[in-house]
Amino acid sequence: MSFCAWISAHYEEQGPVKWLAFALEMIAATTLFLLMLLTCSDVVGRYFLSNSIDGTTELTEIALAILIFAEMPVITWRGGHVVVDILDRMMGRTVIKLLGLFSVFLIASSLYFIATQIYFLAERSFRRSEVTEFLQLPVGLIVEYIAFMSWITAATLLSYGVYRLLWLSRD
Template identity: 65%
Template structure:
C-alpha cells in the first residue's frame, strides 16, 4: 500500500485538506514525542545525575502551545468540539444546519479577532525584544504561531468545516 492509499484510507478529508490534516497531526505527534523524550531525560538526569535538563519548563510550555494549536484546526473542521444536542430531535434538519452555519460564522469571526489581538501581542513582544528567561527564545515567535493557527482555524472552519456541515445529514 502506497502512502497516498494509506492517507486516503485513514483520513476522511478530501483533497488538500487531507494533506494539511496529516501535516498538522504529524507536527503534533512529533512535538508530543519530543516532549516525552524531554520529560524522560529530565527525570532520568534529575534522579541519576542530580541535574535536570536546563529549560525543561520553557520547552514544555512551548511544546504544549505547538501541540494544542496544531490540533485546533483539525478538531474544529471535524466538528470535534463538545456539542449539546438536547433539542436536536425537536428541530428540523434545515434549522439545525442554519444554526450550525451561524455557529461556524461566530466561531470563525471570534477566532479571526482572537488571531488579530494575539498577533498584536506578538508584534509588541518583538518590539520589546522579549525572550524566555533561561533559553532566551524570542517570545514573539511562539505568539505569532498561535495567531497564525487561530487564523488557519478560522479560515478552515469557513471553508471545509461549513462544507462538511452542510453535506452531512443528521439522524
Template identity: 65%
Template sequence: MSFSRSVAAHYDEKGPIVWLAFFLESVAALTLFGLMLVTCFDVGGRYFLGNALDGATELTEIGLAILVFAEMPVITWRSGHVIVDILDRMLSSVAIRILGLLSALIISGSFSVLGIQIYKLAERSLRRDEITELLQLPTGYIITFIAIMSWLTAATMISYGVYQQLSNSRRA
C-alpha cells in the same frame, strides 16, 4: 505501497487538505515525542543525577502550545469538537441547522478576531525582542504560530462547518 497512497489510505480528507492534515498531525506528533523526551530527561536527571533539565518547564509550555494549536484546524475540519445537543429533541431540524450555521459563523469570526489580537501580540513581542526567561528563546515566533493556526481554524470552520450545515439541509 507508496507514501502518497499510504497517506491517502489513512486520511478521509481529499486534495491539498489531506497534506495539510498530515503535516499538522506530523508537527503535533513530533512535538508530543519531544515533550516525552523532555519529561524523561527531566525526571531521570532529577532522580538519578540529582539535577533537573534546565528549561524543561519552558520547553513544556512551548510544546503544549504547538501541540494544541497544530491540532485545532484538523479537529475543526473533522468536526471533532464536543457538541452539546440538549435542545435537539425540543427544536425542529430547521432550527437545529440554523443554530449550527450560526455557531459555525460565530466560532469562525471569533477565531479570526482572536488570530488578529494574537498576531498583534506576536508583532509586539518580535519588535521588543522578547525572550523566555531561562533558555532565552524568542517568544514572538511561537505567538505568530498560534495566530496563524487560529486563522486556519477560522478558515476550516467557515468553509467546512458551513458546508456541513448546508449539505445537511439538502439531505433533510
C-alpha cells in the same frame, strides 16, 4: 502499500485538506515525541544524576502550544468538538441547520478577532525583543505561531461549517 495509498487509507479528508491534516498531525506527533523524550530525560537527570535539564519548563510550555495549536484545525475540520444536542428533538431540521450556521460564523469570527489580537501581541513582543527567562528564546515567534494557527482554525471552521451543514446534511 505506497505512502499515498497509506495516507488515503487513513485520512478521510479529500484533496489538499488531507495533506494539511497529515502535515499538522506530523508536527503534533513529533512534538509529542520530543516532549516525551525531554520529560523522561529531565526525570532521569533529576533523580539519578541530581541534575535536571535547564529550561525544561519553558520547552514544555512551548511544546504544548505547538501541539495544541497544530491539532486545532484538524479537530475542527473533523467536527471533533463537543456538541450539546439537548434541544435537537424539539426543533425542526431547518432551525438546527440555521443555528449550526450561526454558531459556525460566530465562533469563526471570534477566532479571527482573537487571532488578530494575538498577532498584535506577537508584534509587540518582537518590538520589545522579549525572550524567555532561561533559554532566551524569542517569545514573539510562538505567539505569532498561535495567531497563524488560530486564523487557519477559523478558516477550517468556516469551510467545515459550509461543507457539513449545506452539502452533507441534504436530504
